[in-house]
Amino acid sequence: MPLELAEASLLLTFFNALTEGSTYALIAVGYTMVYGIVKLINFAHGEVYMVGAVTAWWLFVTPQVPLLAALLLAMAVCAALGLALDRVAYRPLRRSTRLAALITAIGMSLVLQTTVQLTFGAKFEAFPETTRARVLVDGCPARERPDPAARAVVTLGLGSQPPVAQPAGPTPDGWVPVAWTVDARTSEPGGPTPGGPPGEGAADAPTSAVLWVEAAHVRRLQGTPPALNADVLAGAGGERLKLPLKDVLIWVAAAGMMLGLHLLVQRTKVGRAMRACALDQTTAALMGVSVDRVIAYTFMIGSAMAAVAGVLYSLKVGGNISFRMGYYPGVIAFAAAVLGGIGNLKGALLGGMLLGFTKAFCATYLSSDYDFAACFSVMIGVIIFRPYGLLGRPGATRA
Amino acid sequence: MSAPASPPAPLAPAPGPAARRPAWLLPALGWGGALLALLLVGGVGSPFLVSIALSIMLHAIFALGLNVVVGYTGLLDLGYASFIAIGAFVVSLGLVLTHQPPRDLPALPVRQLVLTQAQRELAPRAGVPLVVRERPDLRYDVVAGAEAVLDALARDVRALDAEHVRGLTFPVGQATARGSLPFAFPGGLFVLLALAGAAGAAAGVLRGFPTLRLTGDYYAIVTLGFAEIVWLVTLNEDWLTGGAFGIKLSERFRPRMFGDALYDDTWQFYGVVLAALAAAVVASWRLERSRVGRAWAAIRADETAARSSGIDVDRYKLLAFAVSGAIGAVGGGLFALKVGTIVATKFDIWLSIVVVCCLVLGGMGTLRGAVAGAALLIGLGEVLRLLSDTTSLGSWALPAEARFLVYGLVLVVVMRFRPQGLLAGRGGGGLDAGGLDALLAAPSRLFTLAGAPPAGPADAPAASAGPTDAPEAGAPSATGLEGGP
Structure with a gap:
């Protein structure tokens, strides 16, 4: 059906919002799980997202690994990275204060960013495509x-x-x-x-x-599969609007992974251990739960999901892969986790979506200079007025 | 390098009970030595050393300001760069917007300028054609007559490079025409710095109001959010701040002192910065020893207990935010004069984190820690930068960004092995605030028993370093915000 420009723009914004929201939700899951259990803002989580995208890009372009394999490998690399972060930086500070842990996390964030900058370079890259959007x-x-x-x-x-x-x-x-x-x-x-x-x-x-x-x-x-790069979208001439496939891919992946994670947390033994640790680590340890192992799993799962977010989002956006790409999504995703109620998986999804919509609609209809500022404002408002989040209750945290 | 980085505070171990030295001796030696070293560098140091010393002193001022909030009240501020930015922009806008041209110039719009051949040759070097042709609405309209303008340009070529012309989008001339305050008179800088300090204090209070109830992680993240918003505003509102091009403080705008325009290589500027640092140290010291400082310490130890023993927690916290913001803004004003071109991008999150890093390295809550941390970290950073500029070992050149790697490692390693900082951990003695030691030593309630790994010797330094004067309840916010376990 032919579309007016305004309608097309609204729909596009909507799609963007869903995509951004899915990305934030995928990242926020990592924050919320770690925070729920360790009470640590893993400030370096945004860098894990960045490392995921950079790794997949490198695998895809240089050894020309197929896209799906590159994604899986990036997930594995990030899971290992999350594990290493926990081992090297956070675990030694378990009994220290949360301020010390937060400062360590900031330090790790700097270390990861600079390491990538020194090895990968201060450049912007994109996944090569085999199709141009409009020819x-x-x-x-x-x-x-x-x-x-x-x-x-x-x-x-x-x-x-x-x-x-x-x-x-x-x-x-x-x-x-x-x-x-x-x-x-x-x-x-x-x-x-x-x-x-x-x-x-x-x-x-x-x-x-x-x-x-x-x-x-x-x-x-070796380019991204043509199916992903199908012609998009409406021009001023009332062209046809088609679903942008990459966006759909992100939505599906996010929904699938969130569902999988939900099942993992609710139905499996590891999930039960996670919930137990989030509630009360002492008791969980007394019941025979290996708290350190649970925390390690948490870091690995969260990091792998951040990698997925990083790869898919960069597939869609193009030209955003750089050592800096993790900072804003990381902070916004943390805001999303807080917004939804930290420690709450559904909250991460909800918060991510809300912030995705805030950002996309602010960028389209208010000011693209201030889209992140809008997100930060939401974050500040939530932390000040409802620090337990939308789905959380005062005095309750759970994973 | 070695002189400014020499520790301003004693690195020697605490005098044992057997030592007969009076308690004030070591701190006095340390601070005196630091002062002497700075004076020495200012007097006979090479320009490079002077520049490093300036950098160190400015960062020390920032660290001292941050210390008021982070060290004394125990709240981690991740948005300190916004105060620095506010100070820098207040000072530079104050200088630029109120600049008055020499009065004897006839008011002739530059558009009607007729250039002689010689002038025409001079003009491109000074960027005049750009001004005249592309942006006739900019300042030289008002500034004036042909001869005078070009004379001014000849004196002030570096004032007018293309970047400046592109960047400065507000019509300076109009402000001048309105005849507002010129701050270029000899004491004008101090008036401006006072204004900057007031603005910083106001910003601190404004930001402090909504965040009074926050502690711990949430306070840190909210300050980060505010700083990002301030950063985005300074970056995007280029009618005010020059946006990505910034504001350039060329010679005409510089305040004068003892006959010289205040550039960063003049002894006058060095003196001003040194005096500001000394003032910050003394002010912090007096505050810390006062009733206010004790109130802050009580709040840091346990906010609820402080409140219930009659301390007006909100008022003292707001006071801390104001003092911290004011010191940061004054430092930011001096920073503006040092860097010359004030661009919003300089005041991003990484500046905040570098300042936190200085403080963490030296020791949160201690004055000597703040100063020594800045000296070590900035000195190290400058050395790395120097290496990156001058050496390329084969194909391997050290990029300037390497220092951020060092900064990150400093944060991680210090928190891991000496969370109280290099120079903290000794109660009493001179300018010593006791530090966050107690805070950092108090094991978080959440992990007291649970996470205890079988082999935890690494936790020992953190757990055992606390002095006895602060209660264990100092762990930030295990209650309240997150709803506690």
Whole structure:
């Protein structure tokens, strides 16, 4: 159905809000579980999210591990990282004050961030795509072109980057510059030089032959699955609105993981131990629960979920992978955990969603400069007026 | 490097009971030595040493200000950078907005400027064409006649580089035309610093009101949230703060003192900063020894107990926030003069954390800890920065960010092995506040029995370092906010 611009923008904002909310919820779970049991604001949790995204990106781009495997490996790396954080930094301070633990957590956050900055570099990266969102051929979306060649471009993929200006026309080697945006990494030296936006350049390129060439070339590149990068969304011209698949993926993943976690906490033995530790560690220890092990599990689970959030969110956003990416989501997710009622899994979901909506709608309708400020305001308000959160009761914490 | 980093406080162990030295000797030696070292650096140090010493002194002022809240009342403030920012912006805006041009200039809009050949050559260097062509609405409209402007430019080329022109979006000329206060007169800086201090105190109280009931983690996170909001405002409201380009304090705006414009390489500025540091130390010391300081200590030990023994907890906490904010803002004003270009990005969360780091390293709650922590940490950071600038060992160059790695490790390692800080842990003796030792030593009730790992020797330093004067109840907020176990 054709959409008015305002409607499309509302829907898009809604989708964004759901996506941001899911991401925050996935991160907030880590905060809320750790806080519920150890009473520690794991300030470094945002960095775990960052490490997850960076790891998956590196695996995906450099050894060209398939996306799903990269995600799983990143989860494993982050779980190990969470475990290490607990072992190295937090466990020795179990009997110290919470202030000391918080300062340690801040220190670990700095250490992780700087380590990533020193190894990964101070740059911004994105998962390469095998499809560009909108390819215009002769001014018409390539997907709707009658000629199969143009459609193949969309299916098999063109560029990882937003269009960059390039001189139109093939180079002596027979490459069309358009393709260059994709394979800057894989193409042999001596190929066409990278340059500015083809935007229109794609339209000028002689379609069939040359586009086939680049499509074939692109096939060698490891990019995100084409299905994830389907054409999106409405322009001013009343184009059709489709569900953005990456967003859907994030929603499904978040819902699935939250459900799984809920079942884990409610139905399994480990979950019961976790709940016991959250209630009363002394008694739990007396009943034979290995508190340290439970805490280790908690860190691992929370960190793995943060990794999922990091990878999926970066898949969607693009160009956000950097050593700094963890700070704001981390703090906002902590706010989400508090908002929902710290120690409460459903609260993390609710709080994450509320803050996701706050941020997305503030960015669209009020000011994109102050979207984070809106989240922080909500956080401050909640902590001051309802520190036990929306779903919590005064005087009760549970996981 | 070695001179400013030399410990301003005695590192020697506490004199045993057998020692006959009077109790004030060591602290006096320490503080005297520190003062001497700073004077020495200021007098004969190389520009590099002077710059490091300035950095150290400024951070020491910040750490002292933060210490009032973190050390004395036991609340972790993660948003201290906002006070520094407030001070920096009050001072720089005060200097820039109220700047008066020399009175004898005819009021001729620059748009009508006719340049001679020589002037035309001079102008691009000074950025004039940018001003004239692109932003005729900016300040040189009002400032005035052709000859005078270019003369001024010739004197003040560094005032007008392109960055400045792009960044400064408020029309200085208009403010000038309104004839407001110029602060460039000799004592003007102190008036401005006082204003900055007042603004910082007001901000501290404003932020303090809603957070009076908070303790522990939640207080820390809320201060962080406030600081982020302040940061976003200073970054985005570029009509006021210059946004990402900032405000540049060029020579015309600098206050004058004994004939020189106050730049960071002048002895006058060094003296002002040193005096400010001394004032902060003395003020903290007097406060800590006063009724107020004892009230703060009581609040830190146990807020409920303090309240029930008749201490007006809210008032004393607000006072602590005000004092802390004022010291931070005054330091921030001096910081503005040192860095020259005041950009919002300088006052982000990491500045807050570096200050916390100084304090943690030296010892929370102690004056010597705050100063020595700043000396060690900033000195170390500057050395690392120097290494990163000058050395590249083969392909391996040390990036400037490496110092943040060090800062992070300092936080972790100090908390792990010496949570009371390097220079704390000894009750009594000179400028010693007792520190957070008791606080940090009191095992959190939650983990008293439960989490006890079979092998816990590592916990010993934390558990055993407490002096006897503070009750165990000092653990921050095991009750209340989170609803307690």
